[in-house]
Amino acid sequence: MNKLAVPCSLSGKFKGSFAYVTIKDRLPQILTKVIDTLHRHKNTFFEKYGEEGIDAEKKAISFLSKLRNELQTDKPIIPLTDKLPDQELWNQYLEYQAALMNEEGPPSWFKSPWLYVECYLYRRIHEAVTLSPPINDFDVFLEAKHQSFFESQQAIIALCTYFLGIIKTIEDLTDDQLKDELFKLLQVSLWGNKCDLSISAGQENSQKSCVLGTLESFLPLILVNDMEYVWSVTSSCKNARRNEDSLTRVDIVLDNAGFELVTDLALADFLLSSKLATEVHFHVKSIPWFVSDTTKQDFNWTVKQLQAANHMWMSKCGLKWEGNLKTNAWVFHEHLFWSLPHEFCDMAQVAPDLYRDLQKSNLIFFKGDLNYRKLTGDRKWDFTVPFSQALNGFQPANLCSVRTLKSDVQVGLKPRQGEQLSASEPDWLVSGKFGVIQFSASV
Numbered sequence: 001m002n003k004l005a006v007p008c009s010l011s012g013k014f015k016g017s018f019a020y021v022t023i024k025d026r027l028p029q030i031l032t033k034v035i036d037t038l039h040r041h042k043n044t045f046f047e048k049y050g051e052e053g054i055d056a057e058k059k060a061i062s063f064l065s066k067l068r069n070e071l072q073t074d075k076p077i078i079p080l081t082d083k084l085p086d087q088e089l090w091n092q093y094l095e096y097q098a099a100l101m102n103e104e105g106p107p108s109w110f111k112s113p114w115l116y117v118e119c120y121l122y123r124r125i126h127e128a129v130t131l132s133p134p135i136n137d138f139d140v141f142l143e144a145k146h147q148s149f150f151e152s153q154q155a156i157i158a159l160c161t162y163f164l165g166i167i168k169t170i171e172d173l174t175d176d177q178l179k180d181e182l183f184k185l186l187q188v189s190l191w192g193n194k195c196d197l198s199i200s201a202g203q204e205n206s207q208k209s210c211v212l213g214t215l216e217s218f219l220p221l222i223l224v225n226d227m228e229y230v231w232s233v234t235s236s237c238k239n240a241r242r243n244e245d246s247l248t249r250v251d252i253v254l255d256n257a258g259f260e261l262v263t264d265l266a267l268a269d270f271l272l273s274s275k276l277a278t279e280v281h282f283h284v285k286s287i288p289w290f291v292s293d294t295t296k297q298d299f300n301w302t303v304k305q306l307q308a309a310n311h312m313w314m315s316k317c318g319l320k321w322e323g324n325l326k327t328n329a330w331v332f333h334e335h336l337f338w339s340l341p342h343e344f345c346d347m348a349q350v351a352p353d354l355y356r357d358l359q360k361s362n363l364i365f366f367k368g369d370l371n372y373r374k375l376t377g378d379r380k381w382d383f384t385v386p387f388s389q390a391l392n393g394f395q396p397a398n399l400c401s402v403r404t405l406k407s408d409v410q411v412g413l414k415p416r417q418g419e420q421l422s423a424s425e426p427d428w429l430v431s432g433k434f435g436v437i438q439f440s441a442s443v
Contacts, residue, residue, distance in 0.1 A: 006392060007380045009113035010408050018408045018430045019114035023071070027121055030291065031068045034125055034140045035061050041138070049134045056132040063128035067121075076106040077120060082127045086336045089350070090123060093341055115378035118290075119341040126287045139288045145298055148258035149305065155211075156262050159188065160306070160313040162212055163266045170273050175235065178274050182234070183227050185267045186402065187215050190222070190435045192263035193255060193368050193404045223421075224387075224412050226400065226439035233363050233398050234276035241278070250277040251361040251397075253338070254284055255368025257298040262306070264367060265321055272329055279329055281361070286334040290370055296334055333357070343377040345392040358396035366399060369406040372436075375399075376409050383418030385411045388440045397442050404435040412438055 012023040038057050045053030070078075079091045097107040097116060109117050130136050149156075166181050173181065191211045211218065219225075237248040250271055252264055264282075271277035285293045303325070306318030324330040337351035348355040358364060366375060376390040388395070390411040408429050410418065421428040428434055 006377060007382075009115065010378050010380060011112065011114050012110035012117070020110070022114065023109055023117065027118065028068055028072055031064055031071070031121075031125070035064050035068075037140050037143060038064075038138075045135055052134060056135040060128050060132040060135065063131065064125065067124050067128065071109050071121070074108045074110045076108050077112060077117070080123065080127055082130045084127075084130060086123075086340060089336075089340055090120075113378065115343075115373055116341045119339070122289050123287075123339065123341075139295070139297065141288045141291045142297075145257045145292055146301075148292065149302065152259035152262075155259055156306075157311050157314060158212065159262060159266055160311070160317045163270070164313050164316055166270065167273050173274075178276070179231050179235070182231060182270065182274070182276065184212065184215060185263075185270050186227055186230065186437060187218065187222075188212060189260070189263040189267045189365075189367070190402050190404065190437060191218060192260035193402065193435070194432045221434050222437060223405075223410070223417065223434050224436040224438045227437050229398075229439040229441070230363065230400055230437070234271065237362050238274075238276050241275075247278045248276070249279050249281060249361045251281040251283065251358060251364040253364065253366045253371055254282055254294040254299075255371065256292040257294045257302065258292060260367070261294055261299070261302055265302075266317075267365075268330065269317075269321060269324065272324065277362075279331060280324075281331045281333060283333045283335065283338060285339050286336050287339050289339050293370075296332065299332070342374070343392070343394075344374045345377065345394040347394065347396075355396055361397040364397050364399040366401045367403070369403055372401050372403045373407055373409055375401060376411055378407070378409055381409060381411045383410055383413040384415055387412040387438050391440060395440060395442050399440050399442075401436060401438045403438075404432045405429050406432050410436070412436075 010017065010019045012020045014020060038061055042054060042057050045057050047053075049056070069075075077094055077097070079094055080087045093116070094107065097112055101107055101111070104111060107116075125140065129138055129140060163185075170178075188211055234248070234250070237246075240246065241248065250268070252268060254261065254264060268280040268282070271280060282299065284299055285295050288295060303318055303321050306314050307322060309315050309318065321330070325332070335351065335354050337347060337354050340350065342350050347358075366372065375394065376387075377392055379390075381390050387401075391399075405428065410429060421434075425431070425433070
């Protein structure tokens, strides 16, 4: 599919928009919290590195204070200087944005596309820490991610208990029962996406209870529900394998650590245990990102925490999932593209290796709001524009977005559906109350 004419990007230049409020209020709050986190770890840095650690903490805070001032006063976006592998790509993207702005002046925080400047903020946070050795590998969001996991214990216990109950009898389930369980775990994975620390500006936002008992009442809140397509793809692949020795690969492009990650792991293991998939590939961020996004460190830490838990079913899940990693039934991928500012329609050009790899998948799940924004280009689409059109040529394989709504972009709705929601629930696009399980088939 060729790229189409597309609407303008969401941006802070539209006063009163969620983009504007995010740049004006939420991003400075996140920076303030990062500065506070570094300051609170001052003694740790001193114990580990002596005076050098204190100097590094001061240097990082100085970088971040300058960044906060640039943001709040709408200064021009400046090139990165940290010599990391993606630096050149970022600086080229700045030049590209400058060419687009043309006579409007240099790209700045409120005048540039929201997706770009929000990604740029997190990349600059990473730069500030990277340029401050010996604390240059410190994850400023790690504490918040761990806290979110521990505060979601009851929900995690309930999910692990339920999940292992299914696994015990999975061989005896009919196709209809398998489909029913797949749909339940897909919905749990969807509502797990509410726990997003970048939306709450790093404030506590854990899952206190498991949503398993309330899934039926939540069904009307799924604005686009393409679960039948997910079943169709995975069950067809399973049936095809009965006649030949083939593989079924499912990919999950992860979003948040904490409870959401556990829901994704349960879904992934169900796909394997039910033989709807033979291998699951996980994609994570290579640097700390959007406060709660999953890194390799977060993934491994979560599996280890589950293994070491005092609760029997949590521990059994952890051991089972460690086994999936050891046997390569679960495969792990880091790629710097996931923490670039590009829309996914640029992937084939910017990261052809990643695009080629995704083409090997039978089905790709894209978790969360940021992935949806990158899938659709974070643009002012009409609500009724087909999802496949908003992908703007990006279709490496069958793909499905599993996302609760936390930004001003949504496509693929029925006529008048968006307008009716705007009248009855003015903040429906950003509250996280509504969700989609939205599918697009590869041609």
